[in-house]
Amino acid sequence: MNTAPNALARIALYVAQDPEAVLALSIADLARNTATGSASIVRFCRTLGLSGFREFKIALSGEIERRKLSGELAERATSEAVDTAPRIAILSSALQNSISASARGFDDLQISGFANRIRAARRVELFGTGPSSVCADILAMRLICLGFPAHCSGSATVSHALARGLGSLSLA
Numbered sequence: 476m477n478t479a480p481n482a483l484a485r486i487a488l489y490v491a492q493d494p495e496a497v498l499a500l501s502i503a504d505l506a507r508n509t510a511t512g513s514a515s516i517v518r519f520c521r522t523l524g525l526s527g528f529r530e531f532k533i534a535l536s537g538e539i540e541r542r543k544l545s546g547e548l549a550e551r552a553t554s555e556a557v558d559t560a561p562r563i564a565i566l567s568s569a570l571q572n573s574i575s576a577s578a579r580g581f582d583d584l585q586i587s588g589f590a591n592r593i594r595a596a597r598r599v600e601l602f603g604t605g606p607s608s609v610c611a612d613i614l615a616m617r618l619i620c621l622g623f624p625a626h627c628s629g630s631a632t633v634s635h636a637l638a639r640g641l642g643s644l645s646l647a
Contacts, residue, residue: 482515483522494539502528540572593623600637601627 489509490497497505506513520531593599599618603611608629615627628637
């Protein structure tokens with residue numbers, strides 16, 4: 476921090492002092508609390524190799540969860556014998572913490588509305604590219620297993636053709 480410009484140093488110090496509080500702040504709030512501007516906040520994020528404040532908050536949240544996880548694992552290891560291999564325990568806890576962090580951001584009303592739309596749909600088409608295609612495939616399989624008319628195509632051309640054929644009782 477000694478070589479960073481004053482504004483960036485103030486931001487870094489503020490984040491280091493209370494990273495969890497930063498997660499609840501908007502870019503304007505963080506700028507006000509650090510006596511900097513929004514542009515300085517964005518510059519700080521880009522200095523860290525991130526595209527912007529949103530990506531910074533996601534990375535910060537992940538780092539906070541990792542620190543909590545490593546603390547929990549150290550506590551478990553010293554207080555009781557771990558039945559599983561340490562690497563598996565670390566992976567398991569990391570996945571559980573990631574799922575918990577995602578669940579905290581869910582909106583029950585939106586999820587209920589989405590579930591109702593799936594139930595009412597005559598046809599459900601799932602689309603995804605890159606890593607999202609794997610998620611679309613998994614969701615399609617789960618919906619099919621539950622008896623819903625779901626389909627997922629790995630082909631962009633087929634997906635485009637399917638999307639053109641969707642009606643008002645379809646869901647994509």
